[in-house]
Amino acid sequence: MGEIERSVPAGTIEQWVMHLRRQRSRAWDQIWLIEQGGYTIHDGREGAPMHDATGRVLAEQKAIVEEVSALLLLYDDLNLPGVDAKF
Numbered sequence: 001m002g003e004i005e006r007s008v009p010a011g012t013i014e015q016w017v018m019h020l021r022r023q024r025s026r027a028w029d030q031i032w033l034i035e036q037g038g039y040t041i042h043d044g045r046e047g048a049p050m051h052d053a054t055g056r057v058l059a060e061q062k063a064i065v066e067e068v069s070a071l072l073l074l075y076d077d078l079n080l081p082g083v084d085a086k087f
Contacts, residue, residue: 011024019067027064034058 033039034054041057047080 013075017072020072024065024068024072027061027068030061031058031065034061 030039034057040052041052043051043053064068
C-alpha cells in the first residue's frame with residue numbers, strides 16, 4: 001500500500017507545538033510542586049482522600065516531559081537546522 005502524502009498547514013503545526021510546550025510546562029510545574037513544594041496528590045471519593053497517588057502522578061509527569069521534549073526536539077531539528085535547541 002502506498003504512502004499518502006498530506007499537507008498540514010504551518011499554522012496548525014505551530015498550534016500543536018505551542019500546545020506541546022504548554023503541556024511540558026504544566027508537567028514541569030507539577031513535578032516541581034511535588035519534589036520541592038511538598039505537594040501531595042490523593043485518589044479519593046466524594047472529597048475524601050483514599051490513596052496517596054503522588055508517586056504515580058510524579059512518574060506520569062516525568063514521562064510527559066520526556067516524551068514531549070523528544071517531539072519538540074524533533075520539531076526543532078527539522079525547523080531550526082544547525083541550532084542546538086536541546087534542553
